[in-house]
Amino acid sequence: GAGVSQSPRYKVAKRGQDVALRCDPISGHVSLFWYQQALGQGPEFLTYFQNEAQLDKSGLPSDRFFAERPEGSVSTLKIQRTQQEDSAVYLCASSPRSLAGDSYEQYFGPGTRLTVT
């Protein structure tokens, strides 16, 4: 079956531009995560959705970052007024469901590599 897909795969933005990154999770997956992976680093948590509800946005680095999942499937991560420090790979992951004590592994997309010039 289809895995997690992300688009675009590569994005070059000039400093100050707004960007929108899309994530299509595996169909039926309740949980959706966004991570930011800087060069040479491990992924860092940005935000979490359970269906359409954004339950945790503690990792968003500034109010320029905004994420949504209005119908509980596709998600968009938007970055306003991009800065050079926003350059990174943005990873989306989904997992089947979220329960207390959830131990399900996450399925990751290939990521969007954002370069801000």
Add this chain to the structure above:
Amino acid sequence: AQSVAQPEDQVNVAEGNPLTVKCTYSVSGNPYLFWYVQYPNRGLQFLLKYITGDNLVKGSYGFEAEFNKSQTSFHLKKPSALVSDSALYFCAVRDFWSGGYNKLIFGAGTRLAVHP
């Protein structure tokens, strides 16, 4: 603070030899531990996890990991390395305070290079 450490930036091993990629953790409560692998231009792929039970966990592609509570370690192992195992490996732990979902804290990664 909760964290994961991967002390080696790179591990080099000859094909056919056993490999170990090290991971230590610091968390509150009982840890949920994961290993993921990342190939170039691809997303992370799940290898294995430890939640509870046997300390030796078996996963995909012949990998296994040993949970050691006293040493707070979760090292990834494989008895016989393949050139195709060359990739970037990440250890991760679930954030204890995440409220029931897998908010993962990742290590910085270890690059595994398997030489023919």
